[in-house]
Amino acid sequence: MSANFWTSSHYKHLLDQEDVDMVNPLDKEKGITLEDFKLIKMHMSNYILKLAQQVKVRQRVVATAVAYMRRVYTRKSMAEYDPRLVAPTCLYLASKAEESTVQARLLVFYIKKLYADDKYRYEIKDILEMEMKILEALNYYLVVYHPYRSLSPFLQDAGLNDLNMTQLTWGLVNDTYKMDLILVHPPHLIALACIYIASVLREKDTTVWFEELRVDMNVVKNISMEILDFYESNRMFTDERINAALQKLSLRP
Template identity: 85%
Template sequence: MKLAQNVKVRQRVVATAVTYMRRVYTRRSMSEYDPRLVAPTCLYLASKAEESTVQARLLVFYIKKLSSDEKYRYEIKDILEMEMKILEALNYYLVVFHPYRTLSPLLQDAGMNDMSMTQLSWGLVNDTYKMDLILTHPPYLIALACIYIASVYREKDITTWFEELRVDMNVVKNISMEILDFYENKMIADERISTAFLKLALKP
Protein backbone atom coordinates (compact mmCIF):
# COMPACT_ATOMS: atom_id res chain seq x y z
CA MET A 1 0.00 0.00 0.00
CA LYS A 2 1.79 3.08 -1.30
CA LEU A 3 -0.27 5.38 0.87
CA ALA A 4 0.82 3.59 4.05
CA GLN A 5 4.45 3.79 2.97
CA ASN A 6 4.17 7.50 2.32
CA VAL A 7 2.61 8.33 5.68
CA LYS A 8 5.13 6.00 7.37
CA VAL A 9 2.89 3.93 9.62
CA ARG A 10 3.91 0.75 11.44
CA GLN A 11 3.16 -2.65 9.92
CA ARG A 12 0.68 -3.32 12.71
CA VAL A 13 -1.37 -0.27 11.66
CA VAL A 14 -1.46 -1.54 8.07
CA ALA A 15 -2.49 -5.00 9.29
CA THR A 16 -5.30 -3.52 11.38
CA ALA A 17 -6.46 -1.40 8.44
CA VAL A 18 -6.53 -4.44 6.16
CA THR A 19 -8.51 -6.37 8.77
CA TYR A 20 -11.04 -3.54 9.08
CA MET A 21 -11.39 -3.43 5.32
CA ARG A 22 -11.96 -7.17 5.09
CA ARG A 23 -14.51 -7.02 7.90
CA VAL A 24 -16.34 -4.15 6.20
CA TYR A 25 -16.70 -6.07 2.95
CA THR A 26 -18.20 -9.07 4.70
CA ARG A 27 -21.10 -6.73 5.54
CA ARG A 28 -21.12 -4.13 2.77
CA SER A 29 -20.67 -4.32 -0.99
CA MET A 30 -17.92 -2.62 -2.96
CA SER A 31 -20.53 -0.86 -5.05
CA GLU A 32 -21.91 0.61 -1.84
CA TYR A 33 -18.53 1.48 -0.29
CA ASP A 34 -15.87 2.48 -2.82
CA PRO A 35 -12.58 0.69 -1.93
CA ARG A 36 -10.60 3.73 -3.05
CA LEU A 37 -12.12 5.69 -0.19
CA VAL A 38 -12.55 2.80 2.24
CA ALA A 39 -8.84 1.88 2.12
CA PRO A 40 -7.43 5.25 3.25
CA THR A 41 -10.25 5.65 5.77
CA CYS A 42 -9.48 2.25 7.29
CA LEU A 43 -5.84 3.31 7.50
CA TYR A 44 -6.89 6.51 9.26
CA LEU A 45 -9.13 4.60 11.68
CA ALA A 46 -6.48 1.95 12.32
CA SER A 47 -3.85 4.58 13.05
CA LYS A 48 -6.08 5.95 15.79
CA ALA A 49 -6.98 2.52 17.16
CA GLU A 50 -3.29 1.58 17.30
CA GLU A 51 -2.37 4.91 18.89
CA SER A 52 -0.20 5.96 15.95
CA THR A 53 -2.54 8.61 14.64
CA VAL A 54 -2.06 9.87 11.11
CA GLN A 55 -3.70 13.21 10.46
CA ALA A 56 -6.51 13.11 7.90
CA ARG A 57 -5.00 16.07 6.08
CA LEU A 58 -1.75 14.11 5.59
CA LEU A 59 -3.69 11.21 4.09
CA VAL A 60 -5.55 13.57 1.79
CA PHE A 61 -2.27 15.19 0.72
CA TYR A 62 -0.83 11.83 -0.36
CA ILE A 63 -4.10 10.60 -1.88
CA LYS A 64 -4.01 13.62 -4.18
CA LYS A 65 -0.32 13.16 -4.84
CA LEU A 66 -0.71 9.48 -5.73
CA SER A 67 -3.96 9.71 -7.70
CA SER A 68 -4.03 10.99 -11.25
CA ASP A 69 -7.82 10.76 -11.42
CA GLU A 70 -9.62 13.86 -10.15
CA LYS A 71 -12.63 11.71 -9.26
CA TYR A 72 -10.70 9.93 -6.53
CA ARG A 73 -8.81 12.86 -5.07
CA TYR A 74 -10.75 12.90 -1.83
CA GLU A 75 -11.03 15.67 0.74
CA ILE A 76 -10.88 15.48 4.54
CA LYS A 77 -14.67 15.56 4.82
CA ASP A 78 -14.89 12.45 2.60
CA ILE A 79 -12.55 10.56 4.94
CA LEU A 80 -14.46 11.66 8.03
CA GLU A 81 -17.84 10.80 6.54
CA MET A 82 -16.64 7.37 5.47
CA GLU A 83 -15.11 6.85 8.91
CA MET A 84 -18.57 7.02 10.47
CA LYS A 85 -19.95 4.56 7.91
CA ILE A 86 -17.10 2.14 8.56
CA LEU A 87 -17.56 2.39 12.31
CA GLU A 88 -21.21 1.53 11.82
CA ALA A 89 -20.35 -1.38 9.51
CA LEU A 90 -17.90 -2.68 12.13
CA ASN A 91 -20.52 -2.27 14.87
CA TYR A 92 -17.98 0.04 16.53
CA TYR A 93 -15.81 -2.98 17.35
CA LEU A 94 -12.23 -1.98 16.61
CA VAL A 95 -10.25 -4.60 18.52
CA VAL A 96 -8.00 -6.72 16.32
CA PHE A 97 -5.75 -9.50 17.57
CA HIS A 98 -2.84 -10.14 15.23
CA PRO A 99 -0.58 -13.17 14.71
CA TYR A 100 2.40 -10.87 15.37
CA ARG A 101 1.54 -10.79 19.05
CA THR A 102 2.17 -14.50 19.55
CA LEU A 103 4.76 -15.03 16.82
CA SER A 104 7.84 -13.83 18.71
CA PRO A 105 7.05 -15.67 21.98
CA LEU A 106 6.28 -18.85 20.04
CA LEU A 107 9.51 -18.65 18.05
CA GLN A 108 11.43 -18.12 21.27
CA ASP A 109 9.67 -21.02 22.96
CA ALA A 110 10.48 -23.26 19.98
CA GLY A 111 14.11 -22.17 20.12
CA MET A 112 13.87 -20.74 16.62
CA ASN A 113 14.14 -17.03 17.29
CA ASP A 114 17.28 -16.49 15.23
CA MET A 115 17.20 -13.69 12.67
CA SER A 116 16.68 -15.98 9.69
CA MET A 117 13.65 -17.78 11.14
CA THR A 118 12.18 -14.59 12.56
CA GLN A 119 12.38 -12.76 9.23
CA LEU A 120 10.96 -15.69 7.28
CA SER A 121 8.08 -16.25 9.71
CA TRP A 122 7.36 -12.53 9.96
CA GLY A 123 7.27 -12.21 6.18
CA LEU A 124 4.83 -15.10 5.96
CA VAL A 125 2.56 -13.46 8.54
CA ASN A 126 2.67 -10.20 6.56
CA ASP A 127 1.50 -12.05 3.47
CA THR A 128 -1.44 -13.67 5.28
CA TYR A 129 -3.11 -10.24 5.26
CA LYS A 130 -3.45 -10.61 1.49
CA MET A 131 -5.86 -13.46 2.28
CA ASP A 132 -8.96 -13.83 4.44
CA LEU A 133 -7.18 -15.92 7.08
CA ILE A 134 -7.51 -13.23 9.76
CA LEU A 135 -11.29 -13.54 9.40
CA THR A 136 -11.41 -17.32 9.48
CA HIS A 137 -8.72 -18.51 11.88
CA PRO A 138 -7.49 -17.52 15.35
CA PRO A 139 -4.33 -15.40 15.12
CA TYR A 140 -2.21 -17.82 17.15
CA LEU A 141 -2.97 -20.63 14.69
CA ILE A 142 -1.94 -18.40 11.79
CA ALA A 143 1.31 -17.69 13.63
CA LEU A 144 1.85 -21.41 14.20
CA ALA A 145 1.18 -22.17 10.53
CA CYS A 146 3.80 -19.60 9.50
CA ILE A 147 6.28 -21.12 11.95
CA TYR A 148 5.45 -24.56 10.59
CA ILE A 149 6.11 -23.48 6.99
CA ALA A 150 9.35 -21.78 8.03
CA SER A 151 10.52 -24.84 9.99
CA VAL A 152 9.80 -27.18 7.08
CA TYR A 153 11.56 -24.88 4.65
CA ARG A 154 14.58 -24.47 6.93
CA GLU A 155 14.53 -28.21 7.65
CA LYS A 156 14.22 -27.72 11.39
CA ASP A 157 12.40 -30.56 13.11
CA ILE A 158 10.13 -29.11 15.78
CA THR A 159 7.62 -31.96 15.80
CA THR A 160 8.12 -32.55 19.52
CA TRP A 161 7.51 -28.87 20.25
CA PHE A 162 4.24 -28.92 18.32
CA GLU A 163 3.19 -32.08 20.17
CA GLU A 164 3.85 -30.37 23.51
CA LEU A 165 1.63 -27.48 22.45
CA ARG A 166 -1.25 -29.92 22.00
CA VAL A 167 -2.59 -28.08 18.97
CA ASP A 168 -4.52 -29.73 16.19
CA MET A 169 -1.78 -30.22 13.61
CA ASN A 170 -4.35 -30.91 10.90
CA VAL A 171 -5.61 -27.35 11.33
CA VAL A 172 -2.07 -25.93 11.36
CA LYS A 173 -1.18 -27.88 8.21
CA ASN A 174 -4.41 -26.85 6.47
CA ILE A 175 -3.69 -23.18 7.16
CA SER A 176 -0.13 -23.73 5.91
CA MET A 177 -1.45 -25.16 2.66
CA GLU A 178 -3.86 -22.23 2.29
CA ILE A 179 -0.90 -19.87 2.54
CA LEU A 180 1.14 -21.79 0.01
CA ASP A 181 -1.90 -22.14 -2.26
CA PHE A 182 -2.17 -18.37 -2.23
CA TYR A 183 1.40 -18.00 -3.42
CA GLU A 184 0.87 -20.57 -6.15
CA ASN A 185 -2.42 -19.04 -7.30
CA LYS A 186 -0.79 -15.63 -7.49
CA MET A 187 1.89 -17.32 -9.59
CA ILE A 188 4.64 -15.89 -7.45
CA ALA A 189 7.75 -17.37 -8.97
CA ASP A 190 9.80 -18.14 -5.92
CA GLU A 191 11.99 -21.18 -5.50
CA ARG A 192 11.41 -21.05 -1.74
CA ILE A 193 7.67 -21.54 -2.24
CA SER A 194 8.16 -24.48 -4.59
CA THR A 195 10.56 -26.04 -2.12
CA ALA A 196 8.20 -25.50 0.81
CA PHE A 197 5.29 -26.95 -1.17
CA LEU A 198 7.28 -30.06 -2.01
CA LYS A 199 8.47 -30.55 1.55
CA LEU A 200 5.00 -30.02 3.01
CA ALA A 201 3.54 -32.48 0.54
CA LEU A 202 6.05 -35.08 1.70
CA LYS A 203 5.39 -34.46 5.40
CA PRO A 204 3.29 -37.19 7.06
Protein backbone atom coordinates in the same frame (compact mmCIF):
# COMPACT_ATOMS: atom_id res chain seq x y z
CA MET B 1 -1.81 -13.20 27.13
CA SER B 2 -4.23 -15.27 25.21
CA ALA B 3 -6.57 -15.19 28.18
CA ASN B 4 -8.39 -12.19 26.88
CA PHE B 5 -8.47 -13.21 23.24
CA TRP B 6 -10.94 -15.96 24.11
CA THR B 7 -13.32 -13.46 25.67
CA SER B 8 -12.82 -10.84 22.97
CA SER B 9 -15.26 -9.71 20.31
CA HIS B 10 -12.63 -10.73 17.76
CA TYR B 11 -12.84 -14.36 18.87
CA LYS B 12 -16.63 -14.33 19.17
CA HIS B 13 -17.00 -12.94 15.68
CA LEU B 14 -14.66 -15.25 13.81
CA LEU B 15 -16.40 -16.31 10.62
CA ASP B 16 -16.62 -19.42 8.50
CA GLN B 17 -14.84 -19.25 5.18
CA GLU B 18 -18.20 -19.54 3.36
CA ASP B 19 -19.46 -16.38 5.03
CA VAL B 20 -16.33 -14.48 4.13
CA ASP B 21 -16.58 -15.67 0.52
CA MET B 22 -20.10 -14.36 0.03
CA VAL B 23 -20.16 -11.76 -2.69
CA ASN B 24 -22.72 -9.10 -1.86
CA PRO B 25 -25.80 -9.27 -4.15
CA LEU B 26 -25.29 -5.67 -5.23
CA ASP B 27 -21.76 -6.52 -6.34
CA LYS B 28 -22.91 -9.71 -8.05
CA GLU B 29 -25.28 -7.59 -10.10
CA LYS B 30 -22.28 -5.74 -11.39
CA GLY B 31 -20.68 -8.98 -12.42
CA ILE B 32 -18.20 -9.25 -9.57
CA THR B 33 -17.14 -12.86 -9.11
CA LEU B 34 -15.65 -14.40 -5.98
CA GLU B 35 -12.29 -14.21 -7.72
CA ASP B 36 -12.76 -10.49 -8.40
CA PHE B 37 -13.86 -9.95 -4.82
CA LYS B 38 -10.69 -11.55 -3.47
CA LEU B 39 -8.52 -9.70 -5.96
CA ILE B 40 -9.94 -6.32 -5.03
CA LYS B 41 -9.50 -7.00 -1.32
CA MET B 42 -5.92 -8.08 -1.95
CA HIS B 43 -5.26 -4.99 -4.01
CA MET B 44 -6.73 -2.81 -1.27
CA SER B 45 -4.54 -4.51 1.35
CA ASN B 46 -1.56 -3.55 -0.78
CA TYR B 47 -2.91 -0.02 -1.12
CA ILE B 48 -3.21 0.27 2.66
CA LEU B 49 0.36 -0.96 3.03
CA LYS B 50 1.70 1.50 0.47
CA LEU B 51 -0.09 4.41 2.10
CA ALA B 52 1.10 3.31 5.52
CA GLN B 53 4.70 3.29 4.33
CA GLN B 54 4.28 6.88 3.16
CA VAL B 55 2.81 8.13 6.42
CA LYS B 56 5.15 5.88 8.41
CA VAL B 57 3.01 3.87 10.79
CA ARG B 58 3.81 0.52 12.34
CA GLN B 59 2.89 -2.81 10.82
CA ARG B 60 0.26 -3.36 13.49
CA VAL B 61 -1.67 -0.32 12.27
CA VAL B 62 -1.56 -1.74 8.74
CA ALA B 63 -2.76 -5.12 9.99
CA THR B 64 -5.65 -3.57 11.93
CA ALA B 65 -6.63 -1.43 8.94
CA VAL B 66 -6.69 -4.44 6.62
CA ALA B 67 -8.75 -6.41 9.14
CA TYR B 68 -11.26 -3.52 9.31
CA MET B 69 -11.46 -3.35 5.51
CA ARG B 70 -12.08 -7.09 5.26
CA ARG B 71 -14.68 -7.01 8.01
CA VAL B 72 -16.51 -4.17 6.27
CA TYR B 73 -16.93 -6.28 3.12
CA THR B 74 -18.49 -9.15 5.01
CA ARG B 75 -21.41 -6.77 5.59
CA LYS B 76 -21.32 -4.10 2.96
CA SER B 77 -21.12 -4.05 -0.81
CA MET B 78 -18.25 -2.60 -2.76
CA ALA B 79 -20.85 -0.93 -4.94
CA GLU B 80 -21.97 1.21 -2.01
CA TYR B 81 -18.68 1.37 -0.14
CA ASP B 82 -16.05 2.17 -2.74
CA PRO B 83 -12.91 0.20 -1.84
CA ARG B 84 -10.76 3.11 -3.02
CA LEU B 85 -12.24 5.20 -0.23
CA VAL B 86 -12.73 2.42 2.32
CA ALA B 87 -9.06 1.39 2.21
CA PRO B 88 -7.50 4.74 3.17
CA THR B 89 -10.29 5.38 5.68
CA CYS B 90 -9.62 2.07 7.40
CA LEU B 91 -6.00 3.11 7.74
CA TYR B 92 -7.16 6.42 9.17
CA LEU B 93 -9.43 4.74 11.72
CA ALA B 94 -6.85 2.09 12.62
CA SER B 95 -4.23 4.78 13.23
CA LYS B 96 -6.51 6.26 15.89
CA ALA B 97 -7.36 2.92 17.44
CA GLU B 98 -3.68 1.94 17.59
CA GLU B 99 -2.56 5.23 19.09
CA SER B 100 -0.65 6.66 16.18
CA THR B 101 -3.13 9.06 14.68
CA VAL B 102 -2.44 10.13 11.11
CA GLN B 103 -4.00 13.34 9.88
CA ALA B 104 -6.60 13.01 7.14
CA ARG B 105 -4.97 15.74 5.09
CA LEU B 106 -1.72 13.82 5.07
CA LEU B 107 -3.50 10.73 3.74
CA VAL B 108 -5.18 12.79 1.04
CA PHE B 109 -1.80 14.18 0.05
CA TYR B 110 -0.22 10.74 -0.33
CA ILE B 111 -3.25 9.25 -2.08
CA LYS B 112 -2.72 11.84 -4.80
CA LYS B 113 0.94 11.06 -4.88
CA LEU B 114 0.38 7.30 -5.22
CA TYR B 115 -2.42 7.31 -7.76
CA ALA B 116 -2.88 9.74 -10.61
CA ASP B 117 -6.16 8.01 -11.47
CA ASP B 118 -9.18 10.15 -10.62
CA LYS B 119 -11.03 7.14 -9.27
CA TYR B 120 -8.72 7.08 -6.28
CA ARG B 121 -9.08 10.75 -5.61
CA TYR B 122 -10.95 11.52 -2.43
CA GLU B 123 -10.94 14.58 -0.21
CA ILE B 124 -10.72 14.96 3.57
CA LYS B 125 -14.48 15.36 3.81
CA ASP B 126 -15.02 11.99 2.10
CA ILE B 127 -12.68 10.24 4.51
CA LEU B 128 -14.36 11.76 7.55
CA GLU B 129 -17.81 10.74 6.33
CA MET B 130 -16.64 7.25 5.51
CA GLU B 131 -14.97 6.95 8.92
CA MET B 132 -18.37 7.13 10.58
CA LYS B 133 -19.92 4.70 8.13
CA ILE B 134 -17.11 2.26 8.79
CA LEU B 135 -17.53 2.59 12.54
CA GLU B 136 -21.16 1.63 12.02
CA ALA B 137 -20.36 -1.19 9.63
CA LEU B 138 -17.92 -2.62 12.17
CA ASN B 139 -20.67 -2.31 14.75
CA TYR B 140 -18.11 -0.42 16.86
CA TYR B 141 -15.96 -3.50 17.45
CA LEU B 142 -12.47 -2.17 17.01
CA VAL B 143 -10.09 -4.42 18.91
CA VAL B 144 -8.17 -6.75 16.60
CA TYR B 145 -5.61 -9.32 17.72
CA HIS B 146 -2.76 -10.12 15.38
CA PRO B 147 -0.39 -13.05 14.85
CA TYR B 148 2.65 -10.80 15.42
CA ARG B 149 2.16 -10.85 19.15
CA SER B 150 2.52 -14.61 19.54
CA LEU B 151 5.21 -14.94 16.89
CA SER B 152 8.30 -14.15 18.93
CA PRO B 153 7.29 -16.09 22.08
CA PHE B 154 6.62 -19.11 19.85
CA LEU B 155 9.92 -18.77 17.98
CA GLN B 156 11.76 -18.39 21.24
CA ASP B 157 10.05 -21.41 22.72
CA ALA B 158 10.88 -23.48 19.65
CA GLY B 159 14.49 -22.29 19.73
CA LEU B 160 14.09 -20.75 16.28
CA ASN B 161 14.49 -17.13 17.26
CA ASP B 162 17.44 -16.37 15.02
CA LEU B 163 17.31 -13.35 12.73
CA ASN B 164 16.69 -15.37 9.61
CA MET B 165 13.68 -17.24 10.97
CA THR B 166 12.32 -14.13 12.63
CA GLN B 167 12.42 -12.17 9.40
CA LEU B 168 11.02 -14.99 7.32
CA THR B 169 8.08 -15.66 9.62
CA TRP B 170 7.37 -11.96 10.08
CA GLY B 171 7.23 -11.56 6.30
CA LEU B 172 4.92 -14.56 6.01
CA VAL B 173 2.59 -13.07 8.59
CA ASN B 174 2.56 -9.81 6.64
CA ASP B 175 1.49 -11.72 3.56
CA THR B 176 -1.39 -13.43 5.36
CA TYR B 177 -3.15 -10.05 5.33
CA LYS B 178 -3.48 -10.37 1.56
CA MET B 179 -5.97 -13.11 2.42
CA ASP B 180 -8.99 -13.28 4.72
CA LEU B 181 -7.28 -15.51 7.30
CA ILE B 182 -7.60 -12.90 10.08
CA LEU B 183 -11.41 -13.09 9.80
CA VAL B 184 -11.51 -16.86 10.04
CA HIS B 185 -8.73 -18.15 12.30
CA PRO B 186 -7.42 -17.24 15.75
CA PRO B 187 -4.24 -15.20 15.25
CA HIS B 188 -1.97 -17.57 17.17
CA LEU B 189 -2.86 -20.37 14.76
CA ILE B 190 -1.96 -18.11 11.84
CA ALA B 191 1.38 -17.43 13.53
CA LEU B 192 1.94 -21.18 13.96
CA ALA B 193 1.12 -21.82 10.31
CA CYS B 194 3.76 -19.26 9.32
CA ILE B 195 6.30 -20.92 11.61
CA TYR B 196 5.36 -24.29 10.13
CA ILE B 197 5.94 -23.08 6.57
CA ALA B 198 9.19 -21.37 7.53
CA SER B 199 10.51 -24.46 9.29
CA VAL B 200 9.73 -26.62 6.26
CA LEU B 201 11.42 -24.11 3.95
CA ARG B 202 14.50 -23.88 6.16
CA GLU B 203 14.46 -27.60 6.90
CA LYS B 204 14.16 -27.23 10.65
CA ASP B 205 12.65 -30.16 12.45
CA THR B 206 9.78 -28.83 14.52
CA THR B 207 7.64 -31.97 14.66
CA VAL B 208 8.20 -32.62 18.34
CA TRP B 209 7.73 -28.97 19.25
CA PHE B 210 4.41 -28.79 17.40
CA GLU B 211 3.24 -32.03 18.99
CA GLU B 212 3.91 -30.69 22.45
CA LEU B 213 1.93 -27.55 21.77
CA ARG B 214 -1.36 -29.41 21.85
CA VAL B 215 -2.96 -27.34 19.14
CA ASP B 216 -4.99 -28.86 16.36
CA MET B 217 -2.25 -29.54 13.81
CA ASN B 218 -4.87 -30.13 11.13
CA VAL B 219 -5.98 -26.52 11.41
CA VAL B 220 -2.38 -25.29 11.38
CA LYS B 221 -1.63 -27.38 8.29
CA ASN B 222 -4.79 -26.23 6.55
CA ILE B 223 -3.88 -22.60 7.16
CA SER B 224 -0.39 -23.34 5.85
CA MET B 225 -1.88 -24.89 2.70
CA GLU B 226 -4.01 -21.83 2.15
CA ILE B 227 -0.98 -19.60 2.43
CA LEU B 228 1.00 -21.76 0.01
CA ASP B 229 -1.94 -21.84 -2.42
CA PHE B 230 -2.02 -18.10 -2.27
CA TYR B 231 1.67 -17.84 -3.18
CA GLU B 232 1.04 -20.30 -5.97
CA SER B 233 -1.75 -18.28 -7.53
CA ASN B 234 -0.17 -14.92 -6.72
CA ARG B 235 1.63 -14.85 -10.08
CA MET B 236 -1.65 -14.71 -11.87
CA PHE B 237 -2.85 -11.64 -10.00
CA THR B 238 -1.84 -9.15 -12.62
CA ASP B 239 -2.63 -5.47 -12.63
CA GLU B 240 -4.83 -6.02 -15.68
CA ARG B 241 -7.04 -8.44 -13.82
CA ILE B 242 -7.31 -6.13 -10.82
CA ASN B 243 -8.18 -3.18 -13.00
CA ALA B 244 -10.75 -5.24 -14.87
CA ALA B 245 -12.37 -6.20 -11.59
CA LEU B 246 -12.42 -2.61 -10.36
CA GLN B 247 -13.78 -1.54 -13.73
CA LYS B 248 -16.84 -3.73 -13.17
CA LEU B 249 -17.62 -1.78 -10.00
CA SER B 250 -17.72 1.45 -11.95
CA LEU B 251 -20.21 0.08 -14.47
CA ARG B 252 -23.80 1.07 -14.14
CA PRO B 253 -25.96 -2.04 -14.10
